[in-house]
Each structure stands twice: as structure tokens, then as C-alpha cells.
Amino acid sequence: MTEEFKTSKPIYSQIADRIIQQFVRGEIRPGEKLPSVREMAIQSGVNPNTIQRTYGELERMGVVESRRGQGTFMTEQIEMRNQLRADIQRDIVAAFIENMRGIGLEDREIAYAVEQFLVKREEDK
Amino acid sequence: MTEEFKTSKPIYSQIADRIIQQFVRGEIRPGEKLPSVREMAIQSGVNPNTIQRTYGELERMGVVESRRGQGTFMTEQIEMRNQLRADIQRDIVAAFIENMRGIGLEDREIAYAVEQFLVKREEDK
DNA sequence: CCTAGTGTACTATGTAACTAATACACCAAT
DNA sequence: ATTGGTGTATTAGTTACATAGTACACTAGG
Structure with missing residues (x-):
């Protein structure tokens, strides 16, 4: 592979x-x-x-x-998994919001864009 | 600067x-x-x-x-502006969704995370 | 003890990307 | 024509990355 x-x-x-x-x-x-x-x-x-x-x-x-x-x-530390997920998720969302605002979008438009993308993907199945 | x-x-x-x-x-x-x-x-x-x-x-x-x-x-072409915004927005959202699904999140969780982040940011003002 | 498999360290090489410095080519205004 | 400002081209140096090869240290199992 x-x-x-x-x-x-x-x-x-x-x-x-x-x-x-x-x-x-x-x-x-x-x-x-x-x-x-x-x-x-x-x-x-x-x-x-x-x-x-x-x-x-x-x-x-x-x-x-x-x-x-x-x-x-x-690692044996099981709490590391949730912590990692939380940290990574925060970074991903923060970068996403920053990028979207960078092209001049407002908060409502950002949320709407995500919804529309997910709906569209659902239709493609 | x-x-x-x-x-x-x-x-x-x-x-x-x-x-x-x-x-x-x-x-x-x-x-x-x-x-x-x-x-x-x-x-x-x-x-x-x-x-x-x-x-x-x-x-x-x-x-x-x-x-x-x-x-x-x-460029003089005014339509380039909307086209650029549309293309960039699509890329940003697509990459975001891919990243979020990569850490095991479902579509509803992704949308919810965005909403929560925006709400929290609003409270910080 | 000895061997195989493991992580670790080190040097060397090649490649690509990025940045830098310099020189050249063109245009407009005087 | 000359000058200053512009884009353009060429060359070189630095750095990061990946690879290759070799050697060493440790552990487990026979």
C-alpha cells in the first residue's frame, strides 16, 4: 500500500x-x-x-x-483522546471561521454555508 | 509595518x-x-x-x-470578484468538513460546533 | 550467552522551495 | 535623449525535507 x-x-x-x-x-x-x-x-x-x-x-x-x-x-492515558479531539476541533473551527471572515462573510452567512454544504452532500448520496 | x-x-x-x-x-x-x-x-x-x-x-x-x-x-473584470469568492468559499468549507470528519465527527456535530463557536465568540464581545 | 528486533544517533547526499542580489528591458514624462 | 519608475530575468545562497547508509544501545526470547 x-x-x-x-x-x-x-x-x-x-x-x-x-x-x-x-x-x-x-x-x-x-x-x-x-x-x-x-x-x-x-x-x-x-x-x-x-x-x-x-x-x-x-x-x-x-x-x-x-x-x-x-x-x-x-499513550496509556485515556483522557488524552478526548483532549486531543477537543484541541484539534477547536483549532479546525477557529481556522475555518477566520478564513470565512477573511473573505468578508458574516457569522450568519458562515453558519448557513456549512448547512448548505452538508445538505448538498446529503443529496449527492 | x-x-x-x-x-x-x-x-x-x-x-x-x-x-x-x-x-x-x-x-x-x-x-x-x-x-x-x-x-x-x-x-x-x-x-x-x-x-x-x-x-x-x-x-x-x-x-x-x-x-x-x-x-x-x-483585473477589470468585475465578475471575477464573485467568482473568486464562490470558489474560495467552496474550498474553505470543503476542507473544513473533511478535517472535521477526519476526527470522527458526524454532520450534525459539525454544524453544532460551528454554531457554538459563533455563539461563544458573540459572548466574548 | 546469543540472537533478532527494537529505538536511537550520526554523517552524507540530493532535491526542492524560498529568498536574495544584481542586472536588464520597457514606458512615460521631462 | 535622459531620467526615474516599472516589470522581468538570471544567478546564487540558505534552509527544510527526504533518503541512504552505518553504527550503537537496549529488550525479550531462545
Whole structure:
């Protein structure tokens, strides 16, 4: 499974985002072992050094814990999941509002645009 | 006025975004002359080449028109403004929805989050 | 003990993006 | 014609990123 990566963002960061998403969605459980840097590198079709950078970034955030000789594990702290989701959600919404106001939209227009987009998507099913 | 730029995105692109925003908001009128590459460079505290890249990108989009020896001007086509706003708005909303669904949120939760954020901001005033 | 698998560290290389500095080409006004 | 202001082109330097290769440290299991 050789994935595709966007060129606008570093690969190591995109992989980190994916892991966090999977954790927040419950697809990765607290304390679960992640693939080794070498194995994850093969899965993702990148260099092991890139994965190490990914794990290092996640460890700096406190999301994973690396144990030499054993592997890299998702954090045991279950409250981290809700906290992560809350923080990420806040950042996403804040950036969205800022972008929309940047093109001159008022609050009611912003809310309306979201509703319309979701309704339209529903119709496309 | 030496502005601050994010490191995650090229400066020339951030300046281009700002110009488009000003145009969409009506702060820059169709056909209006923009500052020269050198003057804009001084205003923004960057190299003239960075501004040239900004103008080049905008010209490629058809938003501005550069005339050698005269200057760079906003497009005369007034319909470009609405088209730009519509396109940008669609991209912003689409990216927002994708991000929110990425952390496992359903459509109703997404709409609710936007409403809550706007209500909270209103209270902060 | 020994081996395999793990994370970690280090150097080197290549590439691309961004920024910078400089020189050149054009236009308008004097 | 000259001058000043304009866009344009070329070249170079810096940085971040990704890759490659190698070596080391630790752990678990046989």
C-alpha cells in the first residue's frame, strides 16, 4: 500500500496526522503497539528516518511512548483522546471561521454555508 | 509595518492570499493599481522578488495584469470578484468538513460546533 | 550467552522551495 | 535623449525535507 502524500506538507507530519486521527476515532487503542519504524516505513513506502521523525514528533506531544528495544506504543492515558479531539476541533473551527471572515462573510452567512454544504452532500448520496 | 508571516506557508503565497481577500472584500477595486514590486516589498518587509512571485501567481490566475514600465493592476473584470469568492468559499468549507470528519465527527456535530463557536465568540464581545 | 528486533544517533547526499542580489528591458514624462 | 519608475530575468545562497547508509544501545526470547 504505497500511499500518496501531498507536496504542500512534510510526509512525516502527514503520517503523524493520520495516526492521531486514527487514535481519536478509536481505531488505535490506548497502549496499543504501533508498527516499528522499519515496518511502518515499508508500509508507507518511505525511509525509516522519516517514520522516526514522525514518532519523535508524536512523543514530543505526549501521544506515543517509545521504549528502546520494545517498540513505540500509543499513550496509556485515556483522557488524552478526548483532549486531543477537543484541541484539534477547536483549532479546525477557529481556522475555518477566520478564513470565512477573511473573505468578508458574516457569522450568519458562515453558519448557513456549512448547512448548505452538508445538505448538498446529503443529496449527492 | 513589518508584518508577521507563518512559516508553514510561502510568504509570496500569504501575500497573494491577502491581496485576493482585499479584492473580494471590496477594499481593492477592479482596475486599481497595486503598489510596485519594490514598494510592496518595502511595505511587507520582504525581497522584491518575493512580490514578483506573488504578482506572477496572481497574473497566472487572471486576477491581476502586469504592464512593463507601468505597474501591476487588478483585473477589470468585475465578475471575477464573485467568482473568486464562490470558489474560495467552496474550498474553505470543503476542507473544513473533511478535517472535521477526519476526527470522527458526524454532520450534525459539525454544524453544532460551528454554531457554538459563533455563539461563544458573540459572548466574548 | 546469543540472537533478532527494537529505538536511537550520526554523517552524507540530493532535491526542492524560498529568498536574495544584481542586472536588464520597457514606458512615460521631462 | 535622459531620467526615474516599472516589470522581468538570471544567478546564487540558505534552509527544510527526504533518503541512504552505518553504527550503537537496549529488550525479550531462545
